[in-house]
Amino acid sequence: MVLLAGAAYLLLPRGSHPQSVAAQRSPSPSPSASASPHHHVRHVSVPILMYHHIAPLRRGSSLLCVSPTQLAAQLAYLRSHGYHVVTLQQVYDAWMNGASLPARPVVLSFDDGYLDQYRNAAPLLRRYGDPAVLNLIVHNLSQVFTPAMVKQMIAWGWEVDSHTISHRDLTRLSAAGLRRELLGSGNLLRRSFGVPANFFCYPGGAHNATVVAAVRKAGYLAASSIQFGLAEPSQLFALPRIVVYQGEPLGRFGARLRASHRAEAVGSQARP
Numbered sequence: 001m002v003l004l005a006g007a008a009y010l011l012l013p014r015g016s017h018p019q020s021v022a023a024q025r026s027p028s029p030s031p032s033a034s035a036s037p038h039h040h041v042r043h044v045s046v047p048i049l050m051y052h053h054i055a056p057l058r059r060g061s062s063l064l065c066v067s068p069t070q071l072a073a074q075l076a077y078l079r080s081h082g083y084h085v086v087t088l089q090q091v092y093d094a095w096m097n098g099a100s101l102p103a104r105p106v107v108l109s110f111d112d113g114y115l116d117q118y119r120n121a122a123p124l125l126r127r128y129g130d131p132a133v134l135n136l137i138v139h140n141l142s143q144v145f146t147p148a149m150v151k152q153m154i155a156w157g158w159e160v161d162s163h164t165i166s167h168r169d170l171t172r173l174s175a176a177g178l179r180r181e182l183l184g185s186g187n188l189l190r191r192s193f194g195v196p197a198n199f200f201c202y203p204g205g206a207h208n209a210t211v212v213a214a215v216r217k218a219g220y221l222a223a224s225s226i227q228f229g230l231a232e233p234s235q236l237f238a239l240p241r242i243v244v245y246q247g248e249p250l251g252r253f254g255a256r257l258r259a260s261h262r263a264e265a266v267g268s269q270a271r272p
Helices: 006-008 018-025 068-080 087-096 115-128 147-155 175-193 208-218 250-270
Strands: 048-051 084-086 105-112 134-136 157-164 199-201 221-230 239-243
Touching: 068 250, 087 105, 087 157, 087 199, 087 221, 087 250, 105 115, 105 175, 115 134, 115 147, 134 147, 147 175, 157 175, 175 208
Parallel strands: 048 105, 048 239, 084 105, 105 134, 134 157, 157 199, 199 221, 221 239
Antiparallel strands: none
16 A cells, blocks of 8 residues: 555644554554564664754645754753654664663654755754754755765764655656665765665655565665654554644643653553
């Protein structure tokens, strides 16, 4: 089944909790999206927050734009309430290799690669010494958002992962086109920045069985989607995330995170 970005955003009321909605709508993970049986799997559910532009509201982009003031308040909230920001690599290592994670881990993911992420998000994260994940579209590297900026973000602790070359709908590509978007983007990130680029982010969240198989074949360890919910090792190639809304009250932001960890505690009690 193809997961489309617009539908996922528009079907979710702002006042609802994405975690509970995802639990009601999401089918059991298919074998193609599950963790490898050859790995040790530690069942820790982790919220992955999804950001795009970090800038004042732009017309028609309330779902893709969070103001610097709002992000600063959210980072302060995370710190004051005992959350610890980690990278996706740290989460994967905890799931598969038994590495340790701090209490209340949370991943901050920033999609596409924009100048305002460098100018507005990165300095705020540096203030707290927090890392982040940049899901980078290769074609967004230009005279505006430059390779030098990406290298600086890496030096500040950012993880850089693949979001394809051109952000095309992968479900509509030929096999050759799909290989180019997957292998080409990962290889370029590794050559240009010396990063492993172990993880992938589906453009617009669109993926199907063919795309998932191609992502796995390309050597990525996991892939993130736009389904709402907590990331778990049983969904390695369809990791849910939690969209952050423009203007969302800080109390609601915190309530969704608290609901995430209540769901994790209930799930851990149910597991053998």
